[in-house]
Amino acid sequence: MGLDQAGAQWRKSSRSGNGNNCVEVATNLLTPTGRVLVRDSKNPTTAVLSISPNDWQAFVRGASRGRFTA
Template structure:
């Protein structure tokens, strides 16, 4: 079981106040080796763990405009 008590969850500053955002905890990357992601509407509903490599590829694609809604 993963201990997330020290996770510092954050969401994008571009997120609205609608409550339908994704939150990430990157502060555990060095210790756990992954970035944790959860739904802000249901923070106790579970999290997914994403490898650092996958997270970087995802965020790079967002910045490059490869992923659009």
């Protein structure tokens, strides 16, 4: 059973520029679903990840500290 994405407002980082190597996030559905939705900006019709708010915050903290850079 899929998560209802109706009304999702997708956004990507302002740092992504014109590139398509980004993820998009929808946090506006957090209250009704309790989840943060994440998808690939290159393929927005493919699978959507559903992440807990705590896990999303941990990811954002790690990314801002450069934890995931090559």
